[in-house]
Structure formats: C-alpha cells, structure tokens
Amino acid sequence: MNDIPEIAPTFRFQWEEAQDCYVILYPEGMVKLSGSAGEIMKRVNGSHNTDEIIADLKSAFPGVELDNDVRNFLDNARDNGWIRYKT
Amino acid sequence: MAGSDTKRSQPLWLLAELTYRCPLQCPYCSNPVEIAKYNNELGTEDWLRVLQQARKMGATQLGFSGGEPLVRRDLEELIGEARRLGYYTNLITSGVGMDRDRVKAFKEAGLDHIQISFQASNEELNNFLGGTKSFRHKQEMARVVKEFEYPMVLNIVLHRKNVDQIRDILDMTVELNADYVELASTQYYGWSRVNIDQLLPTREQLARAEVVAKEYQEKMKEKMKIIYVIPDYFENRPKACMNGWGAIFLTIAPDGSALPCHAAAQLPGLEFPNVKDHSIDHIWNDSDAFNKYRGFDWMQEPCRSCPEKEKDFGGCRCQAYMLTGDATNADPVCDKSPHHGKLHADVDRIGGLSGTKEFESKPLVFRNMRNSKELSGETAAAA
Numbered sequence: 001m002n003d004i005p006e007i008a009p010t011f012r013f014q015w016e017e018a019q020d021c022y023v024i025l026y027p028e029g030m031v032k033l034s035g036s037a038g039e040i041m042k043r044v045n046g047s048h049n050t051d052e053i054i055a056d057l058k059s060a061f062p063g064v065e066l067d068n069d070v071r072n073f074l075d076n077a078r079d080n081g082w083i084r085y086k087t
Numbered sequence: 088m089a090g091s092d093t094k095r096s097q098p099l100w101l102l103a104e105l106t107y108r109c110p111l112q113c114p115y116c117s118n119p120v121e122i123a124k125y126n127n128e129l130g131t132e133d134w135l136r137v138l139q140q141a142r143k144m145g146a147t148q149l150g151f152s153g154g155e156p157l158v159r160r161d162l163e164e165l166i167g168e169a170r171r172l173g174y175y176t177n178l179i180t181s182g183v184g185m186d187r188d189r190v191k192a193f194k195e196a197g198l199d200h201i202q203i204s205f206q207a208s209n210e211e212l213n214n215f216l217g218g219t220k221s222f223r224h225k226q227e228m229a230r231v232v233k234e235f236e237y238p239m240v241l242n243i244v245l246h247r248k249n250v251d252q253i254r255d256i257l258d259m260t261v262e263l264n265a266d267y268v269e270l271a272s273t274q275y276y277g278w279s280r281v282n283i284d285q286l287l288p289t290r291e292q293l294a295r296a297e298v299v300a301k302e303y304q305e306k307m308k309e310k311m312k313i314i315y316v317i318p319d320y321f322e323n324r325p326k327a328c329m330n331g332w333g334a335i336f337l338t339i340a341p342d343g344s345a346l347p348c349h350a351a352a353q354l355p356g357l358e359f360p361n362v363k364d365h366s367i368d369h370i371w372n373d374s375d376a377f378n379k380y381r382g383f384d385w386m387q388e389p390c391r392s393c394p395e396k397e398k399d400f401g402g403c404r405c406q407a408y409m410l411t412g413d414a415t416n417a418d419p420v421c422d423k424s425p426h427h428g429k430l431h432a433d434v435d436r437i438g439g440l441s442g443t444k445e446f447e448s449k450p451l452v453f454r455n456m457r458n459s460k461e462l463s464g465e466t467a468a469a470a
Contacts (some may be wrong), residue, residue, distance in 0.1 A: 010238035010266055017182030025175035027200040027267055030147055062411050
C-alpha cells in the first residue's frame with residue numbers, strides 16, 4: 001500500500017492545448033511530455049498504486065509490454081520531484 | 088523557432104508588470120529609470136482581457152511582477168482568473184505588503200508559486216539596500232509561504248556589496264526551506280546601469296563566489312535547486328537574451344505597452360504597441376516592434392555569418408544599444424564584437440578602483456520616484 005504515487009504539490013500536471021501534449025509545470029518552467037509519459041502521468045492521482053496503473057494501461061493499450069517502461073518512468077518522475085509516494 | 092520562415096512562435100511566457108509602485112528602493116532594480124512617467128496603470132478589466140487573449144495564443148507561464156505587485160488590490164482577482172484560464176501563476180514579490188491572510192487568499196484563488204526577493208542575508212544590509220525595514224518580515228513571509236505548501240523560490244540579486252556573503256545567503260535559503268534559489272547576478276539595465284560603478288563585482292569576488300555556489304549546488308542537490316549565473320559582462324559569449332526577440336517572452340508594462348522584454352522600452356526608434364489599442368494577437372504577430380529583431384535578417388556582421396547565431400541570437404539588443412549606440416550590433420559581451428575590448432576595459436577599470444575609499448564612498452542612487460524624476464529630467468534636458 002505504500003507505493004501509491006501522487007503529483008507533488010510543488011508541480012502541476014495538465015493538458016496544454018497549444019502544445020498538443022501533457023505538460024509538467026513548475027516555477028517559471030514547463031516540461032512537455034511524450035504521449036506515453038502523458039498516459040502514465042494522467043493515471044497518477046493519489047489513489048492507484050503502481051500495479052493498478054500498469055494494469056489500467058495494459059487494458060487501454062492491449063498487447064504492449066510496458067511494465068518496465070512504466071516503472072522506469074515513475075522512478076525518473078520521482079527523481080525529478082514531479083511525483084511522491086503517499087506514506 | 089525565432090524566424091518567420093519556421094513554425095510561428097508563441098508567447099509562452101507572459102510577464103505582467105502590474106505597477107511600478109514599490110515600497111523598496113533597490114539601487115539595482117531592473118525597472119526603467121523613467122518609472123515616474125508611468126502614472127497611467129491599466130485597470131482590472133484591461134488586465135483580464137490581456138490574460139484571456141495571451142492564454143488563447145498559448146501563454147502558459149504567467150508572472151505577476153512590478154514594481155511590487157502586492158500594491159495592486161485586484162491581485163487576488165487577477166490570480167483567480169489566471170488560474171481558471173489554466174496559467175501556471177508566479178508571484179514575484181518583495182514580500183512587503185504580504186501577510187498570512189493574503190497568502191491564504193492567493194492559495195484559494197489558485198496561485199501556484201511565490202518568489203520572494205532578499206537583498207542580503209543580514210538585516211542591516213538588506214534594509215539598507217532595499218531602503219526599508221523589511222528583512223524580518225520577509226523571513227516571516229517565507230515561512231508562511233512554505234506552510235501553505237507553495238513551491239518557493241528565493242531570489243537574491245548579487246553585486247559587489249553582498250556577493251562576499253554568498254555563504255551566509257545560501258545558509259539562510261537552506262534554513263528557510265527554499266525549493267529553488269536564484270543567485271541572480273545584477274544585469275546592468277535600468278537602475279543598476281546608473282549604479283554600475285558601485286555594484287559591479289570584481290573578478291576575484293566572482294571566483295570566490297563561484298566556488299561556494301558549486302559547493303552548495305552539490306551539497307543540496309536533492310533538496311534545493313540553486314541557479315547561479317555569473318554576470319555576462321565577464322563572459323566571452325552573450326546570453327541567448329529572451330530566447331530571441333519575440334520568440335517566447337511577452338512583457339506588459341503597467342501602462343499597457345507591450346514589450347519583447349522588460350528592458351526594451353529604452354530602445355530608440357521603436358513604437359511599442361499598447362494593449363488598450365491592440366489585441367495580443369496583433370501585437371505579437373503583426374506589430375513592427377515585435378518583428379523588428381525577430382529571426383536573423385536584421386543582423387550585421389559579425390553575427391550575420393556567425394555559426395552561433397541560432398544559439399544566442401546575437402545576445403541582447405538593449406545591451407548592444409547601451410554599449411555601442413546601435414541595437415543591431417552584436418552584443419559586446421561577445422568577443423567577436425569590435426566593442427568587446429572596451430567593455431572588458433571598463434570592467435577592469437571598475438575592478439581596479441573598487442575597494443578604494445573615495446570610490447566606495449560614492450552614494451548609491453536609490454530607485455524611487457524622486458530620483459526617477461531627476462534622472463529622467465536630465466535625460467530629457469540632454470536630448
């Protein structure tokens with residue numbers, strides 16, 4: 001139960017129409033996310049753990065082998081401070 | 088991205104200079120020296136329209152700045168609308184005019200981030216440079232900002248009078264739990280240009296400061312991002328100023344004039360369009376001022392044929408104008424500029440004099456309306 005990721009309060013995640021992609025916003029800066037990164041991040045909502053996020057992605061994108069990619073992305077997102085794990 | 092032949096640029100960054108009124112009087116302020124002439128501030132409706140139009144064009148980052156934006160009583164309303172429109176909203180403030188209730192109200196309105204400036208890490212120097220007793224209040228407000236879980240940037244403008252205290256400054260930012268620290272070397276525009284003899288650090292000071300900045304960057308890398316850039320007067324290549332003219336930055340001055348950067352008002356021969364008369368779309372895409380230094384066609388040598396022009400866009404137009412008299416010249420920070428030697432000679436002249444008693448005792452010209460009137464009057468009389 002201790003691996004439920006949520007967006008860190010010091011970052012914002014949103015769809016940006018003008019960029020046609022999801023973005024991470026922080027003081028005076030913006031990171032544009034790739035399509036797959038956006039799909040992962042929009043499932044990071046503080047109520048699903050990593051396994052549930054992976055299961056949900058698998059049902060949305062059947063046949064795609066994505067376990068490792070998702071875990072790696074979430075590790076990077078945590079290292080960047082975008083997400084944190086609820087304790 | 089900065090050319091008419093490539094994808095159309097978008098004003099990603101909107102800087103709303105709500106007012107030039109400010110309770111502080113920092114002698115390095117980047118506002119124009121002519122602040123006293125701006126007595127015609129935009130009203131709330133004008134600002135709401137600007138926010139809506141710029142957002143539609145793709146603006147994402149919004150800075151509420153000044154002067155001191157807290158002076159505006161409609162700030163909460165503007166923040167609320169900005170958040171509804173989907174901006175990431177940054178409040179860039181001295182902290183003076185802030186209290187707990189207002190920080191809370193900003194949070195409820197949807198403000199994303201607060202940046203507080205400090206003038207120094209000790210009360211005496213901070214209050215002297217700011218011309219107000221503000222140090223303790225700033226510290227208190229920084230704690231309140233973190234209490235409300237904002238990301239917090241602490242900004243300290245560095246110059247000869249405080250750069251030797253960089254270690255104390257960084258210790259203070261650690262103690263206040265800053266998420267980001269901007270050690271902003273003074274850039275010599277506006278008021279700091281007036282005071283350059285008193286503010287420009289020496290090469291020795293910079294060398295010492297850099298060691299400390301790097302030490303803290305390494306030590307704090309998990310917790311705090313420290314941004315430290317040496318003043319460009321000491322460099323041999325110019326900064327990519329504003330990421331190119333009319334490329335991503337849009338500044339609206341308190342009177343509604345639209346500028347490609349907050350220092351551009353000083354450039355001659357440009358008529359900056361006003362948001363009272365024109366839409367942001369027209370200003371950004373069609374106005375002469377925003378197209379003047381877009382792309383590369385306006386460049387002279389050595390920029391025109393330079394392989395680095397797409398990296399630095401020839402540097403800063405304002406700096407080229409201030410130091411060479413022609414805004415289409417290369418920024419003299421670049422050692423390919425024929426004016427580079429003169430700039431570094433001036434840096435060395437100031438370096439040689441600094442520390443001497445008569446030089447250091449020359450008074451600073453503080454940023455206030457009285458000094459603005461005097462300085463602008465002189466300019467007008469000389470013209």
